[in-house]
Amino acid sequence: MRVRTTVDLPDDLLSEAKERAAREGRSLSDVVRDAVRSFARTATAERESVELPTFDGGGLQPGVDLDDSAALFDLMDRDS
Numbered sequence: 183m184r185v186r187t188t189v190d191l192p193d194d195l196l197s198e199a200k201e202r203a204a205r206e207g208r209s210l211s212d213v214v215r216d217a218v219r220s221f222a223r224t225a226t227a228e229r230e231s232v233e234l235p236t237f238d239g240g241g242l243q244p245g246v247d248l249d250d251s252a253a254l255f256d257l258m259d260r261d262s
């Protein structure tokens with residue numbers, strides 16, 4: 183299924199897309215379609231996982247509730 187839509191592009195970007203389409207012997211629609219597909223693939227591609235360093239701090243202090251942000255702020259203020 184194809185849907186026709188209107189997209190506002192800056193003049194310089196439209197000119198670049200038209201030049202590329204002409205240079206490659208393709209339609210402007212094909213160039214824009216490929217650009218949107220490429221963007222969508224990149225945006226949804228799985229990112230490489232990142233290993234975060236951890237330190238052995240002995241766990242939580244007694245009475246610390248990670249779901250109680252106000253209590254955590256109080257605890258941090260008290261320790262500083």
